[in-house]
Amino acid sequence: MLQVDFANLDASRIGPDQGVEWTRELEAAAPRLEAARDALWERAGDPAAMLGWVHLPEATDVLRSVQRFVLAQEGVRDVLVLGIGGSALGAKALDAALGGAGARLHFVDNVEPEPVAALLDRLDPAATLVNVISKSGTTAETMAAFLIALDWLRRALGPRWKDRVVVTTDPERGVLRPYAERHGLASFEIPPDVGGRFSVFSPVGLLPLALAGVDVAGLLAGARMAGALARADAGGNLPAQTALAQYLAWRKGQRISVLMPYSSRLALLPSWFVQLHAESLGKAYDRSGSRVHVGPTPLPAVGATDQHAQVQLFREGPFDKLVVFVRHREADRDLILPAEEGLEELGYLFGKSLFQLLRAEAAATAHALAEARRPNYTIVLEQIDAYHLGWLLQHLMWQTAFLGELFDVNAFDQPGVELGKRYTYALLGRPGYEELAAELARAGVEP
């Protein structure tokens, strides 16, 4: 089960200035949410709408081909995952939560030389598979890492380098697809109508996660639950409901959306969420072309760790945040705190378990925020496993799609990141970028 407790959004708990009358708001918004749902499902059939991610959990043929490929990888102990943004963050978050049973994943999602060099020094090319992932097949950081990895493999393995590379990219775009074909490399497709930040349940995430021993079938089964709920009427449509909560918070001036799982295993989940919300909802124009400059600012936090860092700000700082907690009901393992002579003051802990303490801290923090009139809600997972995380990630993707409808923006493009990339090309002397290079020179910008 995945449930959401909205009680700490309610004006009856946190007052009318920060809170909303949740039941009434949900009832009032139901026609709008249901219209958004219908529009999204209708557009899901149109490849130009970039809603292909909606169908990924049902793609059992892809799942099978990923699983077949993984079974055939003999002697692979490590996987070098080359990708950035949507081509890395989902698998990274899920590997941190669920990996460990299979190969070790190493993500290269930056171009800082020292860590890349140190990683290559540590790995044995004969036991390493390189998975280069890029939707566009052109991203400079990923291509740079790929050039380095190719050289590293070739030096060690000679012509056998080809057995150690698998390419995940768009069927048509970019330089990776023709390169894979030219060398007969193993490859997987990112469907054209699936954008990077919505691609975790395509081979972008499924392949490295399956190599890491994660139950990828379980992920997809959970993701299907989110899709089923996204078809429901407003009263049972959890993604529409959390989207509404986020939207109402924005309208009330709570412009920062904190995601705070109470779990170190989920510590990287907020980084994935940050890209999802920031690129999807941070927009200058609405769909009719009016300037709007909208978008909640996503902010990562981790409980209980951040109770000792950010919670001070959340509780006493500006009234500009909505805090979303993620908790789980059951621990896979637990540790009992033994009594210790000489530490009797800690008697309240003796005999309790670490998980009991974690749960108490989560409940206490949510209430302490509510008591200070800070809106928050809690997503409760039965446990941290593939099924529930599949559900949670697909839920958050659906939430984002609903928010795109509520803000009336295109949630599936990211025009704001282009100019920086083009300036980078200009600074590196890429042909075709001479005019931008001249502009940068006039402004005194140097690499």
Ligand SMILES: O=P(O)(O)OC[C@H]1O[C@H](O)[C@H](O)[C@@H](O)[C@@H]1O
């Ligand atoms: O998968 P790629 O095409 O290499 O893209 C990787 C990332 O780069 C871009 O800058 C986009 O803003 C992201 O949405 C994308 O996830």
